[in-house]
Amino acid sequence: xxxVEQDPGPFNVPEGATVxxxxxxxxxxxxxxxxxxxxxxxxxKLLMSxxxxxxxxxxxxxxxxxxxxxxxxxxxxxxxxDSATYLCVVNRVNDWTGANNLFFGTGTxxxxxx
Amino acid sequence: xxxITQSPKYLFRKEGQNVTLSCxxxxxxxxxxxxxxxxxxxxxxxxxxxxxxxxQKGDIAEGYSVSREKKESFPLTVTSAQKNPxxxxxxxxxxxxxxxEQFFGPGTxxxxx
Numbered sequence: 001x002x003x004v005e006q007d008p009g010p011f012n013v014p015e016g017a018t019v020x021x022x023x024x025x026x027x028x029x030x031x032x033x034x035x036x037x038x039x040x041x042x043x044x045k046l047l048m049s050x051x052x053x054x055x056x057x058x059x060x061x062x063x064x065x066x067x068x069x070x071x072x073x074x075x076x077x078x079x080x081x082d083s084a085t086y087l088c089v090v091n092r093v094n095d096w097t098g099a100n101n102l103f104f105g106t107g108t109x110x111x112x113x114x
Numbered sequence: 115x116x117x118i119t120q121s122p123k124y125l126f127r128k129e130g131q132n133v134t135l136s137c138x139x140x141x142x143x144x145x146x147x148x149x150x151x152x153x154x155x156x157x158x159x160x161x162x163x164x165x166x167x168x169x170q171k172g173d174i175a176e177g178y179s180v181s182r183e184k185k186e187s188f189p190l191t192v193t194s195a196q197k198n199p200x201x202x203x204x205x206x207x208x209x210x211x212x213x214x215e216q217f218f219g220p221g222t223x224x225x226x227x
Contacts, residue, residue, distance in 0.1 A: 004156065032214045043204055043218035044157070087156070091214055099145065099164050099211040104156035 006105035023088030032091035118219035137205035164211035
């Protein structure tokens with residue numbers, strides 16, 4: 001089973017729509033959770049961290065359900081500039097080395113249509 | 115400006131040749147990482163380094179080698195032993211080995227002909 005699994009997409013939505021992405025992770029020892037955004041042929045960039053209490057940043061809302069090992073990202077009032085691939089990322093600290101290991105989902109591609 | 119640089123952006127090599135990808139950061143970060151990204155797959159960890167002169171294998175280290183002689187530099191060598199080297203290679207750094215946020219360089223797209 002993959003460490004992180006995401007909706008395969010693609011999602012094609014009109015401007016102004018609300019869209020939600022889901023993600024599940026397999027290891028209950030995972031400690032931190034993130035959404036990264038990756039534009040075509042570019043590097044991933046941190047969009048937002050995800051907290052158990054849920055968190056919001058403008059039009060973006062992230063939720064975490066530890067019991068279900070489930071993470072979500074909601075984008076309201078979609079803009080053309082939101083078109084990108086959204087990566088679900090989970091962090092576990094390596095017990096041997098103490099290093100921060102990130103595990104990436106394959107990403108969900110979003111296209112916002114005029 | 116602080117950041118991570120990778121060079122070159124595009125690289126072409128003949129099969130059987132070793133090639134070294136550059137990664138430099140001026141963020142004063144302790145930890146550095148190398149990932150590869152293939153179509154339809156998530157980023158996979160190749161090697162990481164928590165401190166100068168130390169590094170550990172990631173999930174797919176076979177056919178790769180690294181060095182960490184300086185804090186700001188973490189070059190990756192793709193050897194001829196790597197069976198499928200064509201990929202998008204991303205370097206990242208974090209403030210400390212246990213730091214949550216990783217910052218990525220712009221990547222090097224390697225094509226082996």
